[in-house]
Amino acid sequence: MDTRDAIQEARRRGIDLVEIAPKAKPPVCKLIDYGKFMYEQKKRAHEAKKKQVTVQVKEIKFRPGTDDHDYAYRMKNAREWLDGGDKVRAAIAFRGREMTHRELGAKILARLTQDLADLGDVEVAPKMEGYQMFTIFNPKKTKTADAKEKNAVGKDDKKESNDDEDESDDD
Numbered sequence: 001m002d003t004r005d006a007i008q009e010a011r012r013r014g015i016d017l018v019e020i021a022p023k024a025k026p027p028v029c030k031l032i033d034y035g036k037f038m039y040e041q042k043k044r045a046h047e048a049k050k051k052q053v054t055v056q057v058k059e060i061k062f063r064p065g066t067d068d069h070d071y072a073y074r075m076k077n078a079r080e081w082l083d084g085g086d087k088v089r090a091a092i093a094f095r096g097r098e099m100t101h102r103e104l105g106a107k108i109l110a111r112l113t114q115d116l117a118d119l120g121d122v123e124v125a126p127k128m129e130g131y132q133m134f135t136i137f138n139p140k141k142t143k144t145a146d147a148k149e150k151n152a153v154g155k156d157d158k159k160e161s162n163d164d165e166d167e168s169d170d171d
Contacts, residue, residue: 006029006031009031010031013031015031015032015033016031016032016033016034016037017029017030017031018030018031018032018034018037053085055085055086055087056086056087057086057087057088057089057136058078058081058086058087058088058089059088059089059090059091060074060077060078060088060089060090060091061074061091061092061093062074062090062091062092062093062105062108063092063093063098064092064094064098064101064104064105064108065104066108071108071111071112075112075115075116078090078112078116078137079115079116079119082116082119082120082137082139082140083119083139084139085139086139087123087136087137087138087139088116088120088136088137089134089135089136089137090109090112090134090135090136090137091132091133091134092105092108092109092132092133092134093131093132094131094132094133095131099131102128102133105126105133106126106133109126109133109135110126112135113135113137116137118140119139119140120137120138120139120140121137121138121140122135122136122137122138123136123137123138124136
């Protein structure tokens with residue numbers, strides 16, 4: 001349809017001529033209510049944003065002389081964060097003469113890597129940045145998380161089928 005004819009038809013019907021795909025050959029236009037169109041676009045964008053998952057990077061800090069109990073406590077927190085789907089950044093802070101004993105920090109990070117191997121993969125291998133040595137762990141996608149998702153979907157399906165049965169009982 002010619003552009004002028006489309007504009008005349010839109011005016012005759014009292015609605016808008018909206019260009020849907022301007023880069024297409026030829027450009028695609030629709031005769032619709034523009035306000036309603038924008039409302040639906042906004043609603044779709046809001047729904048997509050709601051379903052989006054954000055991953056946070058949480059940090060645990062160690063020192064070269066960190067004791068076993070403190071290490072265990074921080075490792076427990078890191079396990080919870082990885083289990084929850086967040087990334088974990090483990091940092092060892094060195095001060096003064098501690099810089100000459102970087103192997104102590106590397107030993108702590110190696111131990112942490114072993115302890116978190118079942119829940120997370122190393123995204124960034126241990127490296128020095130200024131007076132800090134750090135590594136970053138990514139959570140692993142586990143079978144239990146997949147099973148939880150399937151169970152949640154299965155429960156929704158059961159609820160819908162139960163609702164259908166309740167409606168048929170009323171007849």
